Amino acid sequence: MPDATTGLWPWAQQMLQLLWPATVETLWMVLPSALGATLLGLPLGVLLVILAPGQVAENRPLHQVLSWGVNAGRSFPFIILMVAVIPFTRAVVGTTIGTAAAIVPLTIAAIPFVARLAESSLLEVDSGLVEAALAMGATPLQVVRKVLLPEALPSLILGSTLTVITLVGYSAMAGAIGGGGLGDLAIRYGYMRFQTDVMVVTVVVLIALVQVLQVMGDGLSRALYRRRSG
Amino acid sequence: MIDVVDVKKTYRDGQREVMALDGVTLHVPRGSVYGIVGESGAGKSTLIRCLNLLERPDAGSIRVDGVELQTLSPAGLRQARRKIGMIFQHFNLFSSRTVLGNVTFPLECAGVPGQEARRRAREMLGVVGLGEKAEVYPAQLSGGQKQRVGIARALVGEPSVLLSDEATSALDPVNTVAILDLLRSLSRQMGLTVVLITHEMAVVKAACDHVALLEQGRVVEEGPVLDLASRPGSRLAAQLFHRYGGTGAGAAPAGAGTLGLGARRRAAVVFVGAAAGEPLLTRIARRYDVDFNILEGGMERLGDTVLGRLVVEAVGEAPRLDQALTALQEAGCRVEVLDVA
Numbered sequence: 001m002p003d004a005t006t007g008l009w010p011w012a013q014q015m016l017q018l019l020w021p022a023t024v025e026t027l028w029m030v031l032p033s034a035l036g037a038t039l040l041g042l043p044l045g046v047l048l049v050i051l052a053p054g055q056v057a058e059n060r061p062l063h064q065v066l067s068w069g070v071n072a073g074r075s076f077p078f079i080i081l082m083v084a085v086i087p088f089t090r091a092v093v094g095t096t097i098g099t100a101a102a103i104v105p106l107t108i109a110a111i112p113f114v115a116r117l118a119e120s121s122l123l124e125v126d127s128g129l130v131e132a133a134l135a136m137g138a139t140p141l142q143v144v145r146k147v148l149l150p151e152a153l154p155s156l157i158l159g160s161t162l163t164v165i166t167l168v169g170y171s172a173m174a175g176a177i178g179g180g181g182l183g184d185l186a187i188r189y190g191y192m193r194f195q196t197d198v199m200v201v202t203v204v205v206l207i208a209l210v211q212v213l214q215v216m217g218d219g220l221s222r223a224l225y226r227r228r229s230g
Numbered sequence: 231m232i233d234v235v236d237v238k239k240t241y242r243d244g245q246r247e248v249m250a251l252d253g254v255t256l257h258v259p260r261g262s263v264y265g266i267v268g269e270s271g272a273g274k275s276t277l278i279r280c281l282n283l284l285e286r287p288d289a290g291s292i293r294v295d296g297v298e299l300q301t302l303s304p305a306g307l308r309q310a311r312r313k314i315g316m317i318f319q320h321f322n323l324f325s326s327r328t329v330l331g332n333v334t335f336p337l338e339c340a341g342v343p344g345q346e347a348r349r350r351a352r353e354m355l356g357v358v359g360l361g362e363k364a365e366v367y368p369a370q371l372s373g374g375q376k377q378r379v380g381i382a383r384a385l386v387g388e389p390s391v392l393l394s395d396e397a398t399s400a401l402d403p404v405n406t407v408a409i410l411d412l413l414r415s416l417s418r419q420m421g422l423t424v425v426l427i428t429h430e431m432a433v434v435k436a437a438c439d440h441v442a443l444l445e446q447g448r449v450v451e452e453g454p455v456l457d458l459a460s461r462p463g464s465r466l467a468a469q470l471f472h473r474y475g476g477t478g479a480g481a482a483p484a485g486a487g488t489l490g491l492g493a494r495r496r497a498a499v500v501f502v503g504a505a506a507g508e509p510l511l512t513r514i515a516r517r518y519d520v521d522f523n524i525l526e527g528g529m530e531r532l533g534d535t536v537l538g539r540l541v542v543e544a545v546g547e548a549p550r551l552d553q554a555l556t557a558l559q560e561a562g563c564r565v566e567v568l569d570v571a
Contacts, residue, residue, distance in 0.1 A: 132322035135282055135393075136336040136383070137312040146335065150326035228325050229369040 015201055018185060023205060026181035029102050029174055030167045036103070037110030037167075038160060044070065044111065045118025046144055056130065056140040073112035078170050081109055082177060102179030106170055110163055117159035118152075125151045154221040161217025165210050182206050231423040232258035232281060232391065237290030239276055239447075250276040251287065252447035258440070263417055263424040265438035265455075267431065267466075273447040274427040278393050281425060282314045283307060295390055312340055315384030319396035321376040323368040329355065329379050330364040336387045354382040358412065374405030378412070385416065392417070394426035398433060410437040431469050435532055441466060455532050456502060493548035496525070496569035499558060501538035510561050511542070518554040520546030541568070 044066065050056050051063035076084075082105040086096045089104040125148055133147045149156070172183020182202050190199020239251040250273045258264045268274045279285035280292055283299050292299045294314060302310055323332050333351035334344075342350070355361050358378040368376055377397060384392055394413065398406040414437055417424045428434065434441050434455065442452040443466050451458075451466050458467045501510070515522050527540040544551050559565045 126322070128318060128320060128322040129324060131284055132316070132318060133335070133339075135284060135311055135314070135316040136339055136387075137308040138335075138339045139308065142339050146338065147324065151324065153326065228367045 011197075015198070018189070018198060019182070019201065019205055022180060022182045022185040022202070023209070025099050025179070026168065026171055026183070026209070028099055029106060029171045029179055029181055030164060033103050033106035033110055034160065034164045034167055036107040037114045037163060040107075041111040041114025042118050042156075044115035045122060046148070048115060048119040049122040049148070050140060050144065056134065056143050070112040070115050073108075074116065076109070078105070078109050079173050081105055082173065097178040099174075099179050099181070102171065102174035102177060102181075106167055106174065109170060110167055113166065114159070114163050117162060118156060121152045121155035121159050122148050124155055154224040157217055157221040157224070161214060161221075164213050164217075168206065168210060168213070182209075231260040231262075231295060232256070232264075232425065233291070233293040234258075234277075234281070235291040235293075237277070237280060237287045237292060239273075239280065239285065239287045249447050251280070251290075253290070254444070254447065254449055256442060256449060256452070258423060258425055260423055261417070261421055262440050263414060263426070263438045265434040265441040266425065266427045266444055267429065267434055267441060267469075268427075268444035270429060272444045274429075274444055275395065277444065278395050278425060278427045281391075281393055282311050282316060308339075312336065312387050313389045314391045314393060315387070315389040316393040316395065317377065317380040317384050317397045319399050321368070321373075321380045321400075323376055323379055323383075325368060328365050328367055329360065329371070332368065332379055333382045333386050335383060340387065351382070351386055354386040355379075357385075357416070358382045372405075373401050374408060377401065377405070377409050381409075381412065381416070385420065385422070388420070390421075390423060392422050392424045394424060396428060397426065399428070399430070406433070407436065413437060435470060435530070441470075456535060456537070492546050493551055494570075495544045495551050495555060495567055497542055497544065497555060498566045498568055499540045499542055500564040500566075501540075502535065502562065502564070508561075510558065510563065511540075514554050514557050514561075518546070518550045518557065520544050520550055520554045 048063065048066055048070065051059045051066065053060060053063070082102075085105050085108055089101050090096050092104055093100050095101050129147055129151060130143055133143050138146065169183075171179065171181050172187070174181060175184025175187055182205060186199050186202040186206075189195045190202060234254055234256040237251050237254045238249075241248045241250055252273075254273070254277060256264075256266075266274050266277060276285055280287050281294065283292070286300070294310065297310060299307065299310060324335065327335065330348060330351055333354055334347040337347035337350060338344075352361065352364060355364055358381050360375060360378050360382065363371065363375065363379075368379060371379065380397070381392075392413070397413075398409050401409060410433060413424055413426075416422060424437075426433070426437065439455055440453065441455050441458065442449050444450070451464065453461070453466075455470070458464050458470065461467055499511075511522050514520075521544070523543040523545065525541045525543055527538070530537040530539065544554060546554070555565050555567065
């Protein structure tokens with residue numbers, strides 16, 4: 001809290017010095033992992049849809065295996081996953097501590113999440129459109145590229161927004177392996193050092209960050225919908 | 231053009247097996263507009279979806295333009311499907327694509343270069359009367375316009391067959407007539423064979439030259455629409471035309487007995503095409519010295535053909551009555567004697 005000896009301005013400067021790097025660290029952990037998880041999770045979601053019974057590339061055994069794998073991934077508590085993938089993290093980034101090292105478990109944790117979100121977005125696409133495309137001689141790959149993905153795009157964007165926001169939450173736990181970020185700041189200063197003001201301001205920044213991300217995602221999705229509906 | 235032989239299809243609905251198609255055999259002549267009618271659940275939808283193998287039958291043969299579809303490889307089937315256009319009840323337009331993008335879709339899938347595809351799509355949009363809507367999204371169009379886009383999309387690849395799955399069922403009467411007229415004229419211009427399924431007899435009347443009645447997965451009646459008009463006991467005719475000999479003509483109308491003595495024949499007379507334009511009835515009445523009392527009558531339009539149907543009571547000497555009715559038949563009318571007295 002600002003007091004008579006320090007004053008409001010020095011307090012604000014001090015907060016900024018703590019919060020700015022932490023915010024950058026959070027974004028630096030979250031955005032690449034969201035990107036990585038989308039690159040790997042979206043194809044997985046597509047496979048979950050097209051391999052399902054009655055779909056364009058029906059394959060029940062493969063679908064079962066993938067679905068089971070995604071569920072297994074989803075049920076891993078993140079904090080345990082983070083420790084479990086340490087050898088893999090070391091192989092990929094050369095270290096197991098720090099912000100870059102946190103990207104690996106965050107990405108892995110988000111892949112099955114993205115896959116299920118993408119699956120549900122893609123399942124919303126009217127099956128009549130897929131049928132029409134097949135009737136016009138489209139290949140399964142063309143159905144995915146030209147029908148499923150473009151038709152589901154506004155919904156996929158909402159899913160990505162949710163992924164990014166969920167990763168902001170997960171990234172707080174990355175403090176446990178020295179990942180830094182806003183969550184880590186709140187725990188170290190606010191919880192362990194009893195600096196309530198740091199905790200409160202950090203939480204406010206987190207709320208603002210989540211709000212901004214949500215508004216951006218909603219806006220992009222709505223802009224696409226509006227273009228299509230005139 | 232399309233030969234369907236003994237096609238069967240069964241669905242599993244939990245423990246129950248539902249026989250959707252129970253040995254359907256059909257021949258669709260090249261260039262015809264072939265209507266398949268039936269109540270919901272009769273198997274119409276399954277049948278039309280078998281004609282491009284969106285649905286694979288359990289048994290039977292489906293040949294389109296001489297090619298047995300079921301023996302084709304996946305790539306071969308895609309090739310064949312490019313020559314079989316399809317339109318749908320709910321249009322199934324891609325909301326992520328403009329009208330133009332919808333129409334270029336089948337060409338893109340076939341690997342036609344973008345510029346060429348857009349040129350052909352614009353041309354096709356002009357044919358269906360939507361040339362100025364190329365850049366808008368389907369959500370901005372009315373139902374009738376959406377179906378025109380559907381038609382343009384189905385025909386841009388110059389198919390030889392068009393399948394229409396209840397394409398007018400979601401449209402208002404005005405648009406229904408407009409779309410059916412468009413289908414008929416396109417079928418003539420492009421030499422297209424059209425197979426349409428519908429539950430509305432009005433659609434058959436307006437557009438089809440052949441019709442089949444599907445009931446519980448079987449074709450129970452089939453033939454050229456004009457032949458059905460005079461086919462005795464035809465159930466399709468009963469649904470297609472106002473049924474004579476029903477409440478109106480079944481009971482002798484008041485005053486029916488006042489034409490004097492003699493024998494009577496009550497008959498349904500159908501005039502087709504040219505015969506409808508001549509004063510046949512009066513000429514024959516004079517020649518055979520019989521009287522005709524018109525009990526009921528009306529004109530029907532069947533596609534491009536005008537059809538007159540009359541229920542007459544002929545009164546006179548019995549042999550002359552029969553001669554008169556035979557003469558009517560010889561003049562090109564179809565005569566069905568309903569009642570002899």
